Amino acid sequence: MHHLCRRAVEIDNAQTLLEELSEALLSATGADRAFIAVANTDTGELQIVATSGEGWTDEIRARRLKIVDTAKIRADGSPRNGITSHVAASGKPYLTGNVDDDPYYFAFFDDVCSEIAAPILDGNGHTRGVINLQSFQINHFTPQHLLIAQSVSDLAAMRLMMDGYRARETALVEIGKDLSAIADATQLTQRVVDVAAEVLRFEDCSLFVLDKDKSQLVLQASRGGLADRIGEATYPLGEGLTGWVGKHGEAIRTAKPQEDPRWQGRFQEFPSQDIGAFLAVPIYGRHGVLGVLRVLRRKSVAPWFRREFTDDDETVLMTIASQLGAAIENGRILDRLVNTERMAAWGEMSAKAAHMIGNRTFAIKGDLNELEYRLSESEDRREEFRALAEGIRRGIFRLEEILQEFRDFVRATQIALTECDLNEIIRQCVEESFPKRSRVQLEMILAEKLPTVMADAPRLKRAFSELIENSVSFQPDGGRLIVRTSLADHPDALQAARLPRARQYVQIEFRDTGPGVPDEIKPHIFRPFYTSRARGMGLGLSIVKGILEAHRGNIVEVGEAGDGADFLAFLPAKTD
Template sequence: MASTRDWRLLIEEIRASQDDDSTLGRIVQAAASLAGAEHAMLALVDDDAGVLRLTHGVGPEWSGELVGMELDVESPDEGIVTLVAKTGRAHLAKDVTRERTYRRLFQSTLSEYALPLVDEHGRVRGVLNLESQRVGAFDEPAREAAKMLALLAIRVVERQDLVRREEALVQIGGALDTAVSEEELVEKVLSVAGSLLRMHSFSVFLRDPATDRLWLKGSVGGLQARVGQVSYACGEGLTGFVAESGRPLLLDRPQQHPRWRGLHLEMPPSEVASYLAVPVNSKGKCQGVLRAVRRRSSNPLLQVRFTEHELRVVQTIAEQLATALENLRSWARVVQAERMAAWGELSAKSSHMIGNRVFALRGEVNELRHLLREAELDREALAEVADGLQRNVERIDEILQDFRDFLTATTLTKQPTDVAALVRETIQEVVPRTEAIEIALAVEDGLPRAEVDPRKVRRALSELLENALNHMDRGRLEVEVGLEVQPSGRRAVRIAVGDTGPGVPEDLKKAIFEPFRSTRVKGMGLGLSIVKGIVEAHGGTVAEVGVPGRGARFVMTLPVASGQNGAQHGAS
């Protein structure tokens, strides 16, 4: 059974591997060894076909010819592996000759243990299967070892997803500088979105300023032959409604929505199970809609419902597309050249920062190796190290989020917003409650609502708060929210964030808003640059006005939309 040395060797091999496919193969080998099985197999879900497909295996009767073998979950002759995939629950067969669901693959098998690989969204992504020539094999220690290996396997699968997703988003960002026409841009978005989301029905509609209609510009699925022929009026059907409202829709059974018309779909209207549409907003106006639909299915492995995670991914794509469209339509070639240079620097910087995090991950693995040298395996300590590994993966995601935020800072989805409430909520989320930091919040009464993108403003304010906290171990954090009338007569909500840290030298007060300017270890040095982009996209201003040596003080203003004279309601 599993020894400390076995675990140590496994971790060392996984650490050294640069190939996820090889890593999965090594995990399957370890499953056979550490759980005492003669045969071990891994079957992964094919999202497109809705089947389980054998990808890795070991054992005396295993053959490479079995790789790619499909296990059909809709077949009445399902077997234990497909049963586990359908139910999402592990299954132990102590004696397969007494199992009604058992289907023989290896002649020598007498007992079997199969457990699902379940991702962070609760979806079954595969099955790890162990088979033994002994009746009653797979005792509690063996099953625990298999569970740990299944967790390792799903983390590798999720890492593959993360890499594929981020590569796709970077590719779309790259199209911002390389596409020379809208047609090329749409083609790129379709290619990347199709591979990223693995959708059979994904369409891009863009607004024609001359007719004020949304025209189909590209599609993956049943509408490909109708590109350039299909259009919606603004407000017509769900697609037109998304353009009219400027807000996304995620619906199961969309036929029940009052705006549903069943027009221009990639499949018969009655077969639509889930509907997702996101506006492509730029400068406060919808320039198009990204739409995806999924077909009804009785196959439990086919994901027929869109998730909030998928909605966020499509929103990111829409933001990238909006930025790219704006560039294609309005930027001068000289600005394009400067943007390409910034893109290169941004890519190099992100690569360096991710490399640093990979180094930190290796440190966590070294700690894990140290724990594995102990006489007895401490599972609780191993779990703590696993948490550390997860935190470092999250740090990588933060770096990539900075990357995305920098690219999409100027793409807004505005709505009337209670800024005072937003500030209070952000402070609660960002600022820890400790005796070391005194928090002083002052909010002027009767503030009008501001027409802003609340998600982007929250991002900008979070950056200023985190920046203050990173420059003082102890001290006072002051946040003020008020209304000011500017020399032009325009009213604006003013948000000031001050601290008692060292402050900002006079010669750096403007430079700190440039990309890659930071004295902090965390992030890419894009934080204040992102803040500047978000605030200026709203037509506001941001500046550092503190006294060096006495603390920093950042002040940003957000214009109040004309006609917003009433006080905010519901501010807590």
């Protein structure tokens, strides 16, 4: 037994351990056949996972022993549902010396004469499997053999619980990495919900975020039946179980939510009659509740299999909620900082734009006054009139350019995300913005099988076209522009862009053979109103940076002065 205890801790693969335990049982008890069956948490059936002894085939191993309620009887009045079924349902060990006289035995093999079975119980006393030993001899097994089977079942239970804890630890680590790597709030919350549902086996999981202005919880992410109600499903604070958790900041855990007087069932991941367990915990920030994270499980098809949430489940979900609360608050702080910076830029932009528009308007008025004076003269001076009209036309065109820069700057962060093929966006952008008769040679190198991105395609094309036009304008006598897409492989650039390395990014490079960016102005090129060109308000690269940051990406310039400009833009790859 000491050897088996050590193996239970040392072996990485639980399946290997269960097979060794099955073989050890044959040796220790003199049984002719043994198997270990583990409960399928979704169906409530026992699945044979380890066998030893004679008579096993792949077909027999693939069978699942469906556990039925021992209160039910067969048509002839016999309660024979199988010894394994009885042990799983009762949670108690069982020994029979002669299966022919046993009230529970149901033939699985024709050669069995005596049998013992021991339940595998978790820390909450729930059956998670059964160990079964069979002999070809009547009265072969003794109470001592049953004690051995129980000891081995305890080892199996310990190992299954260890694996469960490891899975939870892995999930918490994975969520922790996501919290630091994923900047987009929508993508982050959906990722947390997916991990909670899949790895922690919480089945359906939904996250509601508090809208303080309206005093209601709004669905922000969901896995299951509410996935199409994101942004629509809401609970006023105090309404329903979810609203109660949001208002009082306390968790609710129940196996029968329908019987709770607070239950309303307004928004359900699946029909209320199918709900077998409900757990909701508050998401806390520094100044109170930020939202609610709730999980549900369906009722088990097997009455013996209990699926209610445990203390451990609540602790894990509270841990996730705590991490998520910190991430939500950090994201809001970052958004406030970005908004503050943009508001400061707004003030500067307004003052400068007003001055530029005023000057241009004054010039247009002067041209119009002159035109009216000339028209009042009798002498026909059409060429002069045409020149004046052209001056007015140029002035109006310049005003339109200024106003367009205004609009682009304001709308840079107003994006609507859809799943996009980045290479296709690049192709369309080049087709629309690269001059057809340019002296600059264009080379596109687009990586195959590039991950998709969540993006606003028109905004990205606006950003990329600005980079293309800049490159062409700085190479008036000709040169070369390389547009390349790839997975991000420039760690120094990622660090310079202040993007986490744990996240996968796609990289778009715009590299030319122009004069490059002098080192002394590199820190300023993305600032609003900074420009080294005669025309424009200096908002071009600021707009580019704003668009990429709105996509939770960024842009940096890594070229060598005198050796061409090299802009690297990064966008987060879409995660499944």
